[in-house]
Structures are given as structure tokens and as C-alpha cells.
Amino acid sequence: MIRSWHFRTVLFFLLCSLGDAARAGSGFADLKPGPYGVGFRVVQQYDYARSYRDKNDPVTGKAYLGERARPVQTLVWYPAPKAGTPLRYADYMRTEATDEIFGRSAAQIAAFMAERQQWTASRVGPKQAQALLDQRMWAVANAPATTGKFPVVIYAAGGGGAAHEAADLCEYLASHGYVVLASRSLGTHTKSMNFDPEGLATQACDIRFLLSYAHTLPQADVEQVAVAGWSWGGLANALAASQDSRIDALVSFDGTQYKDLTKAVSRTRLALPWLYVQRRPESVRELSADGMETSSILLNEAKYADLYHVVMNPMEHVDFSTAALRVAQLEHFTEYSRPEVEAAYHWTCRYTLEFLNANLQGTAPGRQFLDRTPAQNGVPAHMALQYHLPAQTGPVPTQAGFAAALAQDGFAHALEIYRQVQKQDSAFVLSETDLNNWGYQLIREAHDLPAALAIFRLGTELYPSSFNLFDSLGEADELNHNTAAALTHYRRSLELNPQNRNAQQRLQVLSAPAPAMPAN
Known part of the structure; x- marks a missing residue:
């Protein structure tokens, strides 16, 4: 399973480094800004549909008197004019002081920052610590937004991580024309993440909350939405993408490898473009030592992505968080040097940008970048490997995928296509209730009687002992003015269930002699 210490490592490592980032115009890992400036704002809001605090504090046992709804302090990066005074990295750190409790006083925030500076000084020395805190970023607080609509990227932090753990990537994407939102990875009811199914579902709900909030932003093009995230966040965004079809693309940084933590993710519903960037491969010995089960891996099973x-x-797990990478000490770099690791992070961001350009905006250069090998894109030799696994052809084995195939090839081919989908995935099954409800939806909502007849016929083929489906087919026959077929199907329904009063009544009505014509 994912080691929780990997996530905790970054909770306080939210500092910036010197080196390449100090050069004008370039960011951490020599990232180059795009054509836009970067605006940044903090929005303190609650998800009132979910509780966060219990009635009593779990530590003191005293009644909790504050707001009990879930806090979702939201960081927003967005395209802006290239003007204004940029933030210091310390400004990002400061947002962490209020990411769970919004109403903290200036004195409390100052104490929080003093603690962070003291910790940094103990690690790198007082002078360098101050330099790290003072480093200028690209974003300008509350800058005016550039006119226009831009695709949305929602970033999910690693388990327990701060919203700004990937501030460099978020700024980079915003400078290239994306609206990026992130919030802290909070546990279900405490600041500490609970690494269990409930905690995973909680972060997936946070992602959907941010998507809902994006609808309020005039700049946000909510018809083009991607989710990105690292580690636990990379798993949570895969879960969210499998649950919400409004998400058009998925980016995961070194998450989702572990079997037990991916059970909640529907393999068939993960049917979208997916960029998965991982650390160096582990040896069989390392996998065995970690107790990793390799026989069932989401990457291999998501055949429709x-x-x-x-x-x-060059990258280790924690290297995907620049908050951690910025303060990594010399002993962290073993097989690869710091410049090599930072170069790998640079290319991780570049792959993310080109993937989003290709799949959200449909740009030819983005697609061409993905179609080339890493070496052809200028990645240093032996730094990166890329594999493209195209989505499996044929209908996606869900009712929506089956319906899409019927819409394309015709509902008259329902049984043939159903069998085809089952050959692709034997787990695909539509129940009697599914088919019965679908048929009536086609009648009442879609007003497509021929399609409804086809679905009811499919139901009677798959469930020949279902009196209810034969009864429904008889009703559809009546609507189609096919009395002979209606009589046949009502009789069959009554044979299967002699107590079916609807079939009895309809047979009486349809079998009754026609009323005599009045004499002239």
C-alpha cells in the first residue's frame, strides 16, 4: 500500500529553492512562462452539503461551537496581464495557516510563519532559509483576469498535502492559458488524512466541489475539464474521473499502482485520455519487499482509457511535489543528481501541458508532441520512457456505451451489439429492471417508440421468463398500433404470471368485438 510517510513528508516542506528559479523569466526546474501573466487568489468557502466537525471536539470532548461544514479553502491560478508585483513563496506558505480554520488571527498566522521559518533555518541555515522564503514566483495576487474562456484543471494534492504543493505546475499551466484550482487534502473529519475508502471518497468529493465552483468563474470553460494530482491525489482524481463524465482528461503523478486502493475505481467508466507519469521502475525485489500485488493493476485494466x-x-515518489523537492537534502540524490531530477520534473510539466493542449484544446502541436518519442522531443537520453496504450475499440461496456453504439448502428441491432459488448467484458449485464426502465424512458422522455420496442424485445430475448418485460412489450405494441403483436405478448406474460392483472385487462379490451356501427 502507499506509505503514509510519503504524504506527511510534504506537509511542512513548503519552501522554495535557489538555483535556476532565481533567473529572471524562468521558474523552478527552468520552467518557462507562457504568453499570459498569472493571477492568484484565495477563496475561503464551505461545502455545506457535507459535515466536517463533530458536535464534540474529538480531542477535548468539549462541544464544538464553530462552523461544522467542510472547509474547502480554494487556491485559484488564472491567466492575467503581465503586470503587478509577484508573490513570494512565503505567501503560498501563508495560505496553509488558514486552510482548515479560516478565522485565524494575524498573530496566529504570524506564529505559524515563524514556526515554518525556524524549521527551514534548522534545515538549511538562517540566511538561506530567508532567501527561500523571499523567492519571487510568477503569480500576482488578485490580478485582473484576462478576457476570454480557458480550460479548467483541478489539482488534487497528495494525502494530507497542502493545496500549493504543486504551485510551480499550477503557475506554469495558468501562464499557458488554463484556470487551475486546488484545495488542501483534508481527511474526512480531521486535518490528518484517513487512508481508507472513506478518505478516498472524501477527496473525490472535494474535486467535484471544485468543479462545481469552477462554474461560477467567468474565465472558466467548464466544457473542457481535466483533473491532475499526485500520489493519493492521483488516485482520488482517477476515482472522480470514473464517477463524473464531465471530466475530459486525467493526469496522475505516481499514484494508483496499488491494487487494494484502486478497487473503488470503475475500470469501464475510466474511458478518457489519461497521462500517467511515474517514478523510476522498482525491481521485483523492491516490489516484493513492499508487498505489492502485481497481478491486478489499474493501469493495465483501464482498457477504455x-x-x-x-x-x-531520475524521480522518486516525493519528487513530484516541488514543495518537497525544493528542500531535499544532498543525501536524497543518489543515482541521479539534483539537476537531473529537476530536469525530469521540468519534462513532467511539459508532458502535462502538451497532453492537456492535445486533449482539451485539440491542438496539433500537442498531439505531435505525444506521438513522438521522448528523445525526439528533446528529453535527455535515458531520462524517460513513454508507452502509448490506445483505448480498446468497440462499445464501452456500460449502459451509456451500449446506448451510444445503438444510436450509431441502430437499435434494431440491439441483441447483436449486446452480445458483442459481453464478449469484450463478461461482467457487462443489464438487468430486467434496467431494460424495463430504459424502454419506458425511451417512450416517455425520448419519444422514440421504435427504439423502445427494440429494448423491450432485447429484454424478452435475454429474460424469456420475465412476465413484466413481455407485458411492457405488449404495451409498446399497442402504442405502435400492432394489435396482433400486443395480444401475443400479453398472452405470453399471462402464461408466465397468471396473476398479471394488467395483461388480463388488456387482453379483454383488445379481444372484445368492435362496437356495431350506428345505422344511417
């Missing part, structure tokens, strides 16, 4: 799988050889 258009998967771009990139391996960054």
Missing part, C-alpha cells in the same frame, strides 16, 4: 504512460527514471 487512451493511456500515455511516461516513466521518469
Whole structure:
């Protein structure tokens, strides 16, 4: 399973480094800004549909008197004019002081920052610690937004991680024309993440909450939405993407490898473009030592995702968080040097940008970038490997995928296509209730009687002992003015269930002699 210490590592490592980032115009890992400036704002809001605090504090036992709804402090990066005074990295750190409790006083925030500075000084020395805190970023607080609509990216932090753990990536994407939103990875009821199914579902709900909030932003093009995230966040966004078809693309940084944590993710509903960037491959010995089960891996089982799988050889798990990478000490770099690891992070961001350009905006350069090998794109030799696993052809084995195939090939082919989908995935089954409800929806909502007849016929083929489906087919026959077929199907329904009063009544009505014509 994913080691929780990987997530905790970044909770306080929210500092910036010197080096390449100090050069004008370039960011961390020599990232180059795009054509836009970057605006940044903090929005303190609650998800009132979910509780966060219990009635009594779990530590003191005293009644909790504050707001009990779930806090979702939201960081927003967006395209803006290139003007204004940019933030210091300390400004990002400061947002962490209020990411769970919004009403903290200035004195409390100052104490929080003093603690962070003291910790940094103990790690790198007082002078360098101050330099790290003072480093200028690209974003300008509350800058005016550039006119226009821009695709949305929702970033999910690693388990327990701060919303700004990937501030460099978020700024980079915003400078290239994306609206990016992130919130802290909070546990279900405490600041500490609970690494269980409930905690996973909680973060997936946070992602959908941010998507809902994006609808309020004039700049946000909510017809083009991607989710991105690292580690636990990379798993949570896969879950969200499998649950919400409004998400058009998925980016995961070194998450979802572990079997037990991916059970909640529907393999068939993960049918979208997916960029998966992982750390260096582990040996069989390392996998065995970690107790990793390799026989069932989401990456291999998500056959309906258009998967771009990139391996960054210099990177370790924590290196996907620049909050951690910025303060990594010398002993962290073993097989690869710091410049090599930062270069790998640079290319991780570049792959993310080109993937989003290709799949949200449909740009030819983005697609061409993905179609080339890493070496052809200028990635240093032996740094990266890329595999493209195109989505499996044929209908996606869900009712929606089956319906899409019927809409394309015709509902008259329902049984043939159903068998085809079952050959692709034997687990695909539509129940009697599914088919019965679908048929009536086609009649009452879609007003498509021929399609409804086809679905009811499919139901009677699949469930020849279902009196209810034969009864429904008889009703559809009546609507189609096919009395002979209606009589046949009502009789069959009554044979299967002699107590079916509807079939009895309809047979009496349809079998009654026609009323005599009045004499002239």
C-alpha cells in the first residue's frame, strides 16, 4: 500500500529553492512562462452539503461551537496581464495557516510563519532559509483576469498535502492559458488524512466541489475539464474521473499502482485520455519487499482509457511535489543528481501541458508532441520512457456505451451489439429492471417508440421468463398500433404470471368485438 510517510513528508516542506528559479523569466526546474501573466487568489468557502466537525471536539470532548461544514479553502491560478508585483513563496506558505480554520488571527498566522521559518533555518541555515522564503514566483495576487474562456484543471494534492504543493505546475499551466484550482487534502473529519475508502471518497468529493465552483468563474470553460494530482491525489482524481463524465482528461503523478486502493475505481467508466507519469521502475525485489500485488493493476485494466504512460527514471515518489523537492537534502540524490531530477520534473510539466493542449484544446502541436518519442522531443537520453496504450475499440461496456453504439448502428441491432459488448467484458449485464426502465424512458422522455420496442424485445430475448418485460412489450405494441403483436405478448406474460392483472385487462379490451356501427 502507499506509505503514509510519503504524504506527511510534504506537509511542512513548503519552501522554495535557489538555483535556476532565481533567473529572471524562468521558474523552478527552468520552467518557462507562457504568453499570459498569472493571477492568484484565495477563496475561503464551505461545502455545506457535507459535515466536517463533530458536535464534540474529538480531542477535548468539549462541544464544538464553530462552523461544522467542510472547509474547502480554494487556491485559484488564472491567466492575467503581465503586470503587478509577484508573490513570494512565503505567501503560498501563508495560505496553509488558514486552510482548515479560516478565522485565524494575524498573530496566529504570524506564529505559524515563524514556526515554518525556524524549521527551514534548522534545515538549511538562517540566511538561506530567508532567501527561500523571499523567492519571487510568477503569480500576482488578485490580478485582473484576462478576457476570454480557458480550460479548467483541478489539482488534487497528495494525502494530507497542502493545496500549493504543486504551485510551480499550477503557475506554469495558468501562464499557458488554463484556470487551475486546488484545495488542501483534508481527511474526512480531521486535518490528518484517513487512508481508507472513506478518505478516498472524501477527496473525490472535494474535486467535484471544485468543479462545481469552477462554474461560477467567468474565465472558466467548464466544457473542457481535466483533473491532475499526485500520489493519493492521483488516485482520488482517477476515482472522480470514473464517477463524473464531465471530466475530459486525467493526469496522475505516481499514484494508483496499488491494487487494494484502486478497487473503488470503475475500470469501464475510466474511458478518457489519461497521462500517467511515474517514478523510476522498482525491481521485483523492491516490489516484493513492499508487498505489492502485481497481478491486478489499474493501469493495465483501464482498457477504455487512451493511456500515455511516461516513466521518469531520475524521480522518486516525493519528487513530484516541488514543495518537497525544493528542500531535499544532498543525501536524497543518489543515482541521479539534483539537476537531473529537476530536469525530469521540468519534462513532467511539459508532458502535462502538451497532453492537456492535445486533449482539451485539440491542438496539433500537442498531439505531435505525444506521438513522438521522448528523445525526439528533446528529453535527455535515458531520462524517460513513454508507452502509448490506445483505448480498446468497440462499445464501452456500460449502459451509456451500449446506448451510444445503438444510436450509431441502430437499435434494431440491439441483441447483436449486446452480445458483442459481453464478449469484450463478461461482467457487462443489464438487468430486467434496467431494460424495463430504459424502454419506458425511451417512450416517455425520448419519444422514440421504435427504439423502445427494440429494448423491450432485447429484454424478452435475454429474460424469456420475465412476465413484466413481455407485458411492457405488449404495451409498446399497442402504442405502435400492432394489435396482433400486443395480444401475443400479453398472452405470453399471462402464461408466465397468471396473476398479471394488467395483461388480463388488456387482453379483454383488445379481444372484445368492435362496437356495431350506428345505422344511417
